[in-house]
Each structure stands twice: as C-alpha cells, then as structure tokens.
Amino acid sequence: MTTHLYENALFLEHKVPEGHPERPDRLRALNLALEHPNFAPLKRIEASRGSAELVLLAHTEEHLRSIARAIPEDDISQIEADTYASPSSFEAALTGIGGAVAAVDAVFTGEADNAFVAARPPGHHAEKNKAMGFCFFNTIAIAARHAQKAHGVERVAIVDWDVHHGNGTQDIFWNDPSVLFCSTHQMPLYPGTGAKEETGARNNIVNAPLSPNSGSEHFRDAFRSRVLVALDNFRPDLVLISAGFDAHYRDPLAQINLVAEDFDWATGRLMEAAGKSAGNRVVSMLEGGYDLQGLAESAALHISRLMRG
Numbered sequence: 001m002t003t004h005l006y007e008n009a010l011f012l013e014h015k016v017p018e019g020h021p022e023r024p025d026r027l028r029a030l031n032l033a034l035e036h037p038n039f040a041p042l043k044r045i046e047a048s049r050g051s052a053e054l055v056l057l058a059h060t061e062e063h064l065r066s067i068a069r070a071i072p073e074d075d076i077s078q079i080e081a082d083t084y085a086s087p088s089s090f091e092a093a094l095t096g097i098g099g100a101v102a103a104v105d106a107v108f109t110g111e112a113d114n115a116f117v118a119a120r121p122p123g124h125h126a127e128k129n130k131a132m133g134f135c136f137f138n139t140i141a142i143a144a145r146h147a148q149k150a151h152g153v154e155r156v157a158i159v160d161w162d163v164h165h166g167n168g169t170q171d172i173f174w175n176d177p178s179v180l181f182c183s184t185h186q187m188p189l190y191p192g193t194g195a196k197e198e199t200g201a202r203n204n205i206v207n208a209p210l211s212p213n214s215g216s217e218h219f220r221d222a223f224r225s226r227v228l229v230a231l232d233n234f235r236p237d238l239v240l241i242s243a244g245f246d247a248h249y250r251d252p253l254a255q256i257n258l259v260a261e262d263f264d265w266a267t268g269r270l271m272e273a274a275g276k277s278a279g280n281r282v283v284s285m286l287e288g289g290y291d292l293q294g295l296a297e298s299a300a301l302h303i304s305r306l307m308r309g
C-alpha cells in the first residue's frame with residue numbers, strides 16, 4: 001500500500017495552557033515513533049492551508065466568524081469550557097483541514113491507497129455552530145463533504161473509535177443519509193451523547209457505547225457486530241477514520257482499557273471493508289489520545305497497518 005502522512009510544524013504552534021491534555025507534545029511523541037526504520041517508506045507531506053470556504057462545507061458562517069474573532073493576538077484565550085486558542089490556532093486548524101482534503105484527493109487520484117493526517121487541534125466534537133472539547137472545526141466532516149463535492153462520491157462512511165462520542169460529526173450528518181457515522185465510545189463520559197437510540201433522522205448513525213472497563217473483547221465484539229455490519233450494508237465509496245487513541249489503557253481521560261494491538265486489529269478490519277466497496281480508500285485523522293506512550297504506540301501500529309495492508 002502507498003500511504004501518505006500529512007503533517008505541518010504549525011500543528012505544534014496551537015498552544016494550550018500548562019497541564020491541558022491536548023498539547024503539542026502529543027505530536028512530538030508520534031514523530032519520535034515514526035523515526036523507526038519501518039516508517040521509511042511512508043510518504044510524508046507538508047499539509048497546506050485549507051480555505052475558509054472548506055469550513056463552510058460543515059459549518060455556518062457565523063461559526064467561522066466567531067472562531068476567527070476569538071483568536072488572541074498574543075497569549076492564550078479560552079473559547080469555551082475546555083477549548084483554548086493561541087495566535088496560530090486558526091491557521092493550524094485550517095492547515096489540518098488542508099491536509100485532510102489533500103489526503104482525500106490523493107486516494108481518489110490514486111497517488112495514495114490510504115493516508116493519515118497527523119494534525120491538531122482535533123475536530124470530532126465541533127458541531128455545525130459550536131466549538132467544543134478541544135475542537136474548532138470538524139475536519140473529518142469537511143473531508144467527507146469535500147469527497148462528495150470534488151470527487152462525485154455518493155456514500156462516505158466515518159468510523160470514530162475515539163473514546164469520546166463524536167457528537168459534532170453526528171450533529172452535522174444527523175439528516176444526511178449519504179454519510180454513515182459509526183462510533184464506539186465510553187458511556188457515561190464526555191460529551192454525554194452517543195446512546196444506541198441515537199440513530200439519526202435517516203437511520204445513518206450507529207452508536208456502540210461501551211461501559212467503563214470494557215476491555216478489548218467487548219470493544220471488538222461491538223466493532224464487529226455494530227460497526228462492521230453497518231459498513232457491509234452501506235457499501236461506502238470512501239472510509240474515513242476519526243482515529244483517537246484515548247481508549248488505550250494508559251489514557252488518563254477514560255477507562256475502556258484497550259491495548260495498542262486493538263487499534264491495529266480495527267484498522268485491518270476497516271481496510272477489509274474499504275477493499276470490498278471503496279477501492280481500498282481509507283483516510284484516517286488523529287483525534288484524541290492523551291497518554292504520550294499509549295498514543296505513540298497505538299498510532300504507530302495503526303499507521304504500520306495502513307502501510308502494510
């Protein structure tokens with residue numbers, strides 16, 4: 001498989017207060033893991049800035065303007081309860097979107113079979129009109145809409161295995177049967193959404209909540225019986241992954257207690273699904289993951305699997 005990885009030094013310039021879990025060191029830890037010779041064949045590409053018009057594929061103009069206004073000229077400002085911005089945060093968020101859109105383009109032109117976007121801030125909590133949970137713009141939702149608009153794709157599946165529910169992605173696609181959104185997440189946990197009964201207005205949302213201390217077996221069961229079955233029925237043209245690694249047992253924010261190999265396994269299953277209907281096209285984007293060792297090990301196995309097939 002040809003795998004692209006999209007990155008940019010700007011992603012380290014999105015600063016947060018001391019002690020905040022979603023910190024630049026997360027990407028430094030991943031970069032260190034990627035120095036292993038196994039990753040030599042990985043094609044690493046500097047992401048370019050996405051346009052403000054791309055943001056409007058998933059958000060209101062009001063939201064775009066309110067984020068732009070909230071960016072401080074120096075120091076760090078608080079956007080909402082958990083979300084902070086520094087002077088480079090807006091550019092970092094737009095560059096993450098640029099990377100995601102370039103990754104989608106690469107899998108449709110055939111330049112890459114699959115891709116990983118190593119960006120921050122993350123995106124899956126951002127709703128149409130609301131920044132939330134460390135997220136400004138919903139990068140994965142924008143990528144899905146871009147695939148439909150620029151590549152004429154009918155059906156996009158988004159699988160979100162971040163330990164927190166992707167409320168923002170669910171909000172954006174609630175009424176949109178062209179996008180299947182499947183999420184495994186801990187419940188109860190922030191942000192509180194993601195019950196099984198939340199299926200979308202058009203039955204295009206599949207939530208598989210897991211109790212604290214579920215562990216690998218329950219995760220894999222839910223993934224097989226809920227997520228993979230839904231993917232088989234939907235037959236997507238593109239598979240997008242909201243790849244958070246905070247379900248790892250070392251993570252300080254949650255208690256699902258997965259091991260790094262579970263992310264390798266889940267990646268393999270999604271690649272099989274993409275092989276059936278999506279010409280192997282998989283684009284994965286970093287969401288959460290707050291223990292540096294757990295994040296680095298898990299993301300490294302995830303990317304290795306993307307490269308290996």
Ligand SMILES: [Zn+2]
Pocket residue numbers: 162163164244246287288289
């Ligand atoms: Zn998370």
